[in-house]
Amino acid sequence: MGAAAKSALLKKNPTYFLWVGVFFLILTLVVGLLYYATQKIDYVWRWYRIPQYFVFYDDVEIRAEIEGTVKRITRKNGDAEVTVADVGEEESYHVPGGEIRVSEGDFIFSGDVLGSFGKWRVGILLQGLWLTLKVSFIAILFGIVIGLFAGLARISKNPALKWSAISYIELIRGSPLLVQIFIWYFVLGTLVNTLLRQQGIPLIPPLWFGVAALATFTGAYVAEMVRAGIQSISRGQTEASRSLGMTYVQSMVHVILPQALRRIIPPLAGQFISLIKDSSLLGIIAIRELTKATREVVTTSLQPFELWFVCALLYLVLTFSLSMLLQYVERRTLYQ
């Protein structure tokens, strides 16, 4: 905001900054009250314990697998090579970083630690975040494809296509997502995997039933948006393209859909943000996405307050990024 704009604003609404102040006061009050309440129940905030659930430094030990004496330790570029020898047997162990706990000539039992090295590992929260991202991304992609075809089928004149689309859309929109996830996992999942097992084919992991549940759920809503988007394009556009000799498909692909899709980007963005949040339900079918990961960490760390706030914040980061991305796409595709 420029200085001129600021003063203009002040003139129009002299109490503007007063109310900005009130806003921050409310914010501070809420946070303060929460903190006060947690103090009352003797909750100890330990924020420093949280980062380890994102990444942590792990100590990896290298153990001998045979019994014998340490014959030789050679060092190369900071790494070390430990050779253990016994009668007629010899084995070498690579120790990156070269932190050795034995010396040449030592007698070693099988299972003794020869050396160790530190390594950064991805924590359970970051793994959960990644899985949430992956599941949502795949479900959105499939949701778009399903929604596109279901939406086109919905406005088709062919009763088989039209009624299939209507049944699908109404069925999905009329029942809770949680129930749909159960049906995908406990009914369809059991059916499919039992059949696969009978045929000796590898089973499908729960993740994919979760993705399927989210994708079909989103697809139904996208279908309605696609339908509304297409119907919002004036009939003249279809007539103009068809009168030039374009087929139905050509007219859809080159003229109608580009305009319709552009128009439905804002509601689509809302739907995809819902999908990211709804993916938290997948925890109940043993998919360790962000929410389930948080729950697991909570039971081991006993820091629920910090963790649930962090969990909510991570979802916010995801949804906010997506919303920004789609706004960018919308601006980019706007014709003049």
Next chain:
Amino acid sequence: MIEVRNVYKTFLLPYKVRALVDISASVEPGEVVVVIGPSGSGKSTFLRALNRLETPDSGHIWIDGIDVMNPKTDINKVRAEVGMVFQNFNLFPHKTVLENVTLAQVVVRKRSKKEAKNTAMALLEKVGIKEKAQVYPDQLSGGQQQRVAIARALAMNPKVMLFDEPTSALDPEMIGEVLDVMKTLAREGMTMVVVTHEMGFAREVADRVIFMDDGAVVETGTPEHFFKNPIHDRTKLFLSQIL
């Protein structure tokens, strides 16, 4: 070029309207036929039946010897040969002027991008709007948009051009520029069917005038006959109201 025999069309929704009643007409190659008539008399329906944007209930239509009404006819082939210009232009708003004119050439006629562009630029020059090739339709005036729409139709090298009140949505000062393009086309020998209220255009350019009322052809004739000695009372009444 166009042969229409005993065509009927009734709309059932939202209520029953007999839009075309036993329509017969013919248009020779190179002929300019102007269709006039009061609002709701079925002019648009007639025009749209010619390229089956509206499917008649019965009757026969041939365009360049092809039976349009035959379900086995590839209607897209027929439409590619029949250019159509609409009252509301119906340009593709997400495409530039140039893309508007090249799209169907590439998609339907399977021309190369380069060839399509050359054709498009030549036509845009012809309709006097070459310098706007890269802008989007909503940055053009109505008259300019309609000229682009004409160029878009011409780009398919049609054998016939259909115009449905091409100047009705235009501000008066822009009507002339569109009519001029149409006159040039007529002079070059394009076969044209034009629905219009521009009686000056009909008088000057038309080889024949068809007067429609209540879904039927009431009277057909040369402009001289039509404007000087109309036979039917309904024609006389209409002309007295409009002139």
